[in-house]
Amino acid sequence: MALLETRGLTAFYGDFQALFGVDVTVAVGETVAIIGANGAGKSTLLRSISGVLRNDPEACIFDGQPIGALPSSRIMALGVAMVPEGRRLFPSLSVEENLLIGAYGRAGQGYWNLDSIYELFPILRERRRSPGTALSGGQQQMVAIGRALMSNPRILLCDEISLGLAPIVIKDIYAAIPRIKEAGASIVVVEQDVGQALRVADRVYCMMEGRITLDGTPATLSRDAIHDAYFGAAA
Amino acid sequence: MIWLDTLVQGILLGGLYALFAAGLSLIFGIMRLVNLAHGDLIVLAAFLILTIVGTLSLHPFLAAILAAPVMFGLGWALQRFILNRTLGEDILPPLLVTFGLSIAIQNGLLEAFSADSRRLQGGQIETASISLGPISVGILPLMTFLAAIFTILALNHLFYRTRIGRAFRATSDDAVTAGLMGIEPRSIFALTTAIAMLVVTLAALFLGMRANFDPSIGPARLLYAFEAVIIGGLGSLWGTLAGGVIIGVAQTMGAAINPEWQILAGHIAFLLILLVRPRGLFPRAVD
Numbered sequence: 439m440a441l442l443e444t445r446g447l448t449a450f451y452g453d454f455q456a457l458f459g460v461d462v463t464v465a466v467g468e469t470v471a472i473i474g475a476n477g478a479g480k481s482t483l484l485r486s487i488s489g490v491l492r493n494d495p496e497a498c499i500f501d502g503q504p505i506g507a508l509p510s511s512r513i514m515a516l517g518v519a520m521v522p523e524g525r526r527l528f529p530s531l532s533v534e535e536n537l538l539i540g541a542y543g544r545a546g547q548g549y550w551n552l553d554s555i556y557e558l559f560p561i562l563r564e565r566r567r568s569p570g571t572a573l574s575g576g577q578q579q580m581v582a583i584g585r586a587l588m589s590n591p592r593i594l595l596c597d598e599i600s601l602g603l604a605p606i607v608i609k610d611i612y613a614a615i616p617r618i619k620e621a622g623a624s625i626v627v628v629e630q631d632v633g634q635a636l637r638v639a640d641r642v643y644c645m646m647e648g649r650i651t652l653d654g655t656p657a658t659l660s661r662d663a664i665h666d667a668y669f670g671a672a673a
Numbered sequence: 674m675i676w677l678d679t680l681v682q683g684i685l686l687g688g689l690y691a692l693f694a695a696g697l698s699l700i701f702g703i704m705r706l707v708n709l710a711h712g713d714l715i716v717l718a719a720f721l722i723l724t725i726v727g728t729l730s731l732h733p734f735l736a737a738i739l740a741a742p743v744m745f746g747l748g749w750a751l752q753r754f755i756l757n758r759t760l761g762e763d764i765l766p767p768l769l770v771t772f773g774l775s776i777a778i779q780n781g782l783l784e785a786f787s788a789d790s791r792r793l794q795g796g797q798i799e800t801a802s803i804s805l806g807p808i809s810v811g812i813l814p815l816m817t818f819l820a821a822i823f824t825i826l827a828l829n830h831l832f833y834r835t836r837i838g839r840a841f842r843a844t845s846d847d848a849v850t851a852g853l854m855g856i857e858p859r860s861i862f863a864l865t866t867a868i869a870m871l872v873v874t875l876a877a878l879f880l881g882m883r884a885n886f887d888p889s890i891g892p893a894r895l896l897y898a899f900e901a902v903i904i905g906g907l908g909s910l911w912g913t914l915a916g917g918v919i920i921g922v923a924q925t926m927g928a929a930i931n932p933e934w935q936i937l938a939g940h941i942a943f944l945l946i947l948l949v950r951p952r953g954l955f956p957r958a959v960d
């Protein structure tokens with residue numbers, strides 16, 4: 439059964455429509471990648487799922503329960519954690535406080551706690567007293583991921599966790615994904631880097647201009663098909 | 674020795690201004706809301722204490738303990754049902770609504786209590802004093818100052834040492850992302866105003882025992898509170914205390930030279946500090 443499912447999801451910013459009937463599903467234990475060019479609507483999709491943008495109740499189903507109209511604080515409590523685009527650490531909070539606040543609305547029994555996150559990203563233990571925003575970009579991204587894991591989510595939504603980072607740092611960060619899967623979470627990664635997305639995902643959705651234009655497993659999708667779905671087929 | 678005495682009186686008066694200002698600073702710090710009714714809420718709390726004193730014939734200190742939960746609830750409801758609706762990108766609606774609230778409270782108090790001056794009778798404590806070295810210090814001003822320090826210590830403890838305090842700071846930084854952590858910003862805002870009203874009750878107690886009050890004096894208290902907050906630098910409670918002390922000292926010094934200069938001296942000190950340090954003495958690093 440699908441853990442998460444959107445049904446004809448639409449989203450608006452004022453009069454501007456950003457999503458036009460998006461259907462995606464994520465099964466328990468699955469890692470799904472969502473790829474697409476700038477402005478395709480990837481972040482809007484994650485914001486809609488996590489409740490930052492509200493919808494019809496039935497537009498988003500989590501574990502059989504309609505969550506489309508719930509506020510983000512309630513959705514988080516059900517086990518949907520988000521690593522937002524741009525990391526969005528809290529500048530007034532230290533690294534450790536940023537991690538602790540991730541469990542505010544859902545203490546959640548499970549593998550993840552301060553110790554296991556410091557084990558996953560050892561550098562954070564050294565920097566735990568620094569303000570979150572004093573860290574390098576890669577370290578900040580680790581805090582943002584750790585903060586989301588602190589609630590022991592059932593599904594982790596990651597919005598461009600590689601953005602603006604050096605390749606070596608991206609490798610470190612993506613190395614955490616198998617550990618996160620092992621601990622039991624389903625994962626959705628939004629990526630502009632197609633190669634990275636194909637390496638990590640069980641299934642891939644490609645978005646363009648607010649619609650899903652392609653989906654399949656990395657093994658079955660050809661480069662050409664992805665290129666067309668990404669930039670639009672040259673008619 | 675007269676100058677030392679004046680200086681000490683001024684510092685202690687600063688404690689009262691810091692109490693006026695702490696609630697204002699709290700509300701602004703967490704939700705960027707400038708509450709123009711803050712002074713009138715202090716006066717409202719003073720009348721509430723007065724009423725409890727009158728009906729139950731209690732000492733003002735005990736009456737304030739009873740008034741505190743009432744003000745807490747009032748602050749919570751005010752935020753939850755009225756002020757939360759005004760928050761958004763536009764800064765004008767909260768200003769208009771709290772300005773309206775200010776007028777409504779003043780007129781309501783005028784209807785209920787008339788324009789007569791009142792006072793909270795504290796008994797012997799009003800005149801008692803202790804001598805500290807060469808000078809003698811009134812117990813009541815000293816208690817006011819200690820109450821201000823206690824309030825700031827308590828608020829800082831709440832903000833920096835507790836789980837809910839983390840949620841307050843996170844919400845102040847970024848309410849949308851706080852929502853993703855399971856924090857309900859609107860509840861945090863309601864709790865903020867409720868806590869601010871506890872401080873308001875304490876301010877009202879010491880205001881009412883120190884001097885006469887009537888329904889019209891709120892806006893002037895708001896002004897002192899504003900000046901203390903801005904001198905101190907937005908977001909720093911110890912800065913707010915320093916701001917209160919500066920205004921208090923300027924006022925008592927001014928009054929020592931010429932009683933008519935008391936109020937003016939406070940405002941001049943405020944303007945001078947703004948000239949030298951436009952962001953206040955202890956501006957918050959991140960903003």
Ligand SMILES: Nc1ncnc2c1ncn2[C@@H]1O[C@H](COP(=O)(O)OP(=O)(O)OP(=O)(O)O)[C@@H](O)[C@H]1O
Nearest residue numbers: 451454456474475476477478479480481482483630
């Ligand atoms: N807050 C906003 N207000 C108005 N329009 C917005 C807002 N956020 C996004 N949009 C618009 O919605 C569309 C989808 O944006 P979205 O951020 O979801 O794209 P994206 O796929 O995440 O892009 P990127 O890869 O650049 O992050 C874009 O056309 C964008 O301009």
Ligand SMILES: [Mg+2]
Nearest residue numbers: 480481482523
């Ligand atoms: Mg995006």
